[in-house]
Amino acid sequence: MAVYVLMNKIEDNKEKVVYEFGPNENTMGIIEFNKIEKSFSVIKNVSDDTSINTAYERWAAEKIAKIMYRGNGEFPDVTSVEK
Numbered sequence: 001m002a003v004y005v006l007m008n009k010i011e012d013n014k015e016k017v018v019y020e021f022g023p024n025e026n027t028m029g030i031i032e033f034n035k036i037e038k039s040f041s042v043i044k045n046v047s048d049d050t051s052i053n054t055a056y057e058r059w060a061a062e063k064i065a066k067i068m069y070r071g072n073g074e075f076p077d078v079t080s081v082e083k
Helices: 053-070
Strands: 004-012 016-024 027-034 039-044 078-082
Touching: 004 027, 004 053, 016 053, 027 053, 039 053, 053 078
Parallel strands: none
Antiparallel strands: 004 016, 004 078, 016 027, 027 039
16 A cells, blocks of 8 residues: 655744645644754644554654755755655
8 A cells, every 4th residue: 555645844943843744735734843852743633534643643753854864954845755
């Protein structure tokens, strides 16, 4: 089964980056990465009535971590996860 997670950046500053994330633009949650503490917070769960919600959160967090460490912290306005 292929899964797609769309991620739209809504805030980026010295302390944090915040993305909307979900399977489509109508079903989005919000995740925040604290750049100082290196921690994630899910601000809003994906509004999808499936048990895959925690998977969306994990995949979005993994993508942000990869960008932070492999992409030198240059967070794109739009990105995605395909699994």
